[in-house]
Amino acid sequence: MQKKVVCVVGLGYIGLPTAALLASTGFEVIGVDLNAHAVETINQGRIHIVEPDLDAYVRSAVTAGRLKAYARPQAADIYMICVPTPFHAGEGIPQPNIDYVLTATASIAGLVKPGDLVILESTSPVGTTRKMSDVLSEAGVDMSQVHVAYCPERVLPGKIMTELVENDRVVGGLTPEATTAVSAFYKTFVRGAVLETDAATAEMCKLTENSYRDVNIAFANELSLLCAKSGINVWRLIELANRHPRVNILQPGTGVGGHCIAVDPWFIVASDPDNARIIRTAREVNNYKTEWVIDQIKIAVANASAATGRKPKVACLGLAFKPDIDDLRESPAVHVAGALVAQGYDVVAVEPNITSHDKFALVTLEEALRTADVVAILVKHRQFIQAANSGELKGGAVLDFCGVRE
Numbered sequence: 001m002q003k004k005v006v007c008v009v010g011l012g013y014i015g016l017p018t019a020a021l022l023a024s025t026g027f028e029v030i031g032v033d034l035n036a037h038a039v040e041t042i043n044q045g046r047i048h049i050v051e052p053d054l055d056a057y058v059r060s061a062v063t064a065g066r067l068k069a070y071a072r073p074q075a076a077d078i079y080m081i082c083v084p085t086p087f088h089a090g091e092g093i094p095q096p097n098i099d100y101v102l103t104a105t106a107s108i109a110g111l112v113k114p115g116d117l118v119i120l121e122s123t124s125p126v127g128t129t130r131k132m133s134d135v136l137s138e139a140g141v142d143m144s145q146v147h148v149a150y151c152p153e154r155v156l157p158g159k160i161m162t163e164l165v166e167n168d169r170v171v172g173g174l175t176p177e178a179t180t181a182v183s184a185f186y187k188t189f190v191r192g193a194v195l196e197t198d199a200a201t202a203e204m205c206k207l208t209e210n211s212y213r214d215v216n217i218a219f220a221n222e223l224s225l226l227c228a229k230s231g232i233n234v235w236r237l238i239e240l241a242n243r244h245p246r247v248n249i250l251q252p253g254t255g256v257g258g259h260c261i262a263v264d265p266w267f268i269v270a271s272d273p274d275n276a277r278i279i280r281t282a283r284e285v286n287n288y289k290t291e292w293v294i295d296q297i298k299i300a301v302a303n304a305s306a307a308t309g310r311k312p313k314v315a316c317l318g319l320a321f322k323p324d325i326d327d328l329r330e331s332p333a334v335h336v337a338g339a340l341v342a343q344g345y346d347v348v349a350v351e352p353n354i355t356s357h358d359k360f361a362l363v364t365l366e367e368a369l370r371t372a373d374v375v376a377i378l379v380k381h382r383q384f385i386q387a388a389n390s391g392e393l394k395g396g397a398v399l400d401f402c403g404v405r406e
């Protein structure tokens with residue numbers, strides 16, 4: 001395929017790595033973001049997010065003149081939408097919020113011409129790609145020769161630059177022609193397989209992947225609740241059960257966090273609450289696990305208070321949503337620490353991957369272990385595993401919710 005101009009709308013964790021990678025393979029890339037700080041930083045050849053190797057890609061792309069960021073979309077041949085897709089919080093089942101996608105689509109409508117590709121990468125409810133096409137059509141774009149497709153992103157933060165190239169990709173067009181054209185584009189920079197389907201299947205595929213993870217983690221979390229009641233060591237139980245040749249149970253934890261697995265299953269549940277029973281229950285089990293953790297800490301605090309006669313200090317070990325990252329979005333550990341603070345508990349937090357937090361008093365692990373009456377291990381960071389291995393995390397006042405001591 002002849003190298004074309006690509007306009008990437010949304011320069012966050014997905015859009016910026018994609019833009020920089022495309023520039024590195026020879027495309028002229030226009031990056032667009034509403035965030036003026038992001039635009040300015042990128043145009044200086046620097047990055048505003050944390051991701052290994054991304055800085056080198058962006059620096060080289062900007063220096064070579066192949067990546068330039070703007071506040072508004074510019075004319076291109078290929079448009080990629082990589083904006084957030086959160087849910088509307090509130091009573092009842094959380095509902096998907098695709099406003100960012102539709103607004104971003106409207107922002108390119110005046111630029112799209114016959115032969116162009118319009119690609120949605122944001123994780124989206126089934127039917128969103130069709131709605132994008134409707135937005136363009138209602139804005140007067142002749143859609144008969146515009147190829148619209150969905151291609152979900154599957155990268156793991158921390159390995160994005162590698163996985164963007166190596167992962168298999170699913171491409172689903174609104175028409176077979178769109179699927180073929182967009183698939184040909186991805187094949188220019190993806191080394192994994194590019195698998196073709198229709199838009200609805202591709203949309204459902206991404207939601208299925210994250211719901212599968214959520215359901216399997218919920219199974220492990222449910223086991224941890226059952227075992228706690230029966231005095232069984234859940235970590236040992238899972239280790240033994242996994243010796244069955246066809247059993248592979250995941251590890252329980254403080255809950256499920258992040259902006260993907262804790263969010264995307266709701267898109268399925270919201271679309272068909274009557275039939276999405278396991279998926280909904282899994283979300284509820286994983287959320288309940290976090291509340292259960294809070295209750296266990298409160299029981300330990302009450303016991304410590306009775307034993308010492310003073311207000312006990314609680315140390316929360318870990319705030320990130322998973323081990324060894326600095327991302328606190330939708331983190332169950334943050335929820336636990338925040339709930340305890342809100343209820344008047346004396347809380348300190350240890351999070352080796354960040355340097356400050358506006359809500360929590362951050363202390364070193366050493367200080368936490370020296371001063372706290374109750375220590376709650378909420379995230380399996382490598383520093384905590386090391387401390388456990390060297391015998392620093394012993395004793396009944398240490399509550400291990402993620403198997404650090406196993």
Ligand SMILES: NC(=O)c1ccc[n+]([C@@H]2O[C@H](COP(=O)([O-])OP(=O)(O)OC[C@H]3O[C@@H](n4cnc5c(N)ncnc54)[C@H](O)[C@@H]3O)[C@@H](O)[C@H]2O)c1
Nearest residue numbers: 010011012013014033034035082083084085104122123153
């Ligand atoms: N981060 C991941 O690991 C990951 C993995 C797979 C899928 N996804 C999905 O990819 C999508 C994007 O996620 P992200 O992590 O990159 O989000 P992000 O919040 O890091 O970045 C999104 C960017 O879009 C910008 N934006 C919003 N509306 C815009 C508009 N109308 N015009 C221009 N810019 C706009 C925001 O300012 C922001 O910088 C989401 O749907 C997410 O679920 C993310």
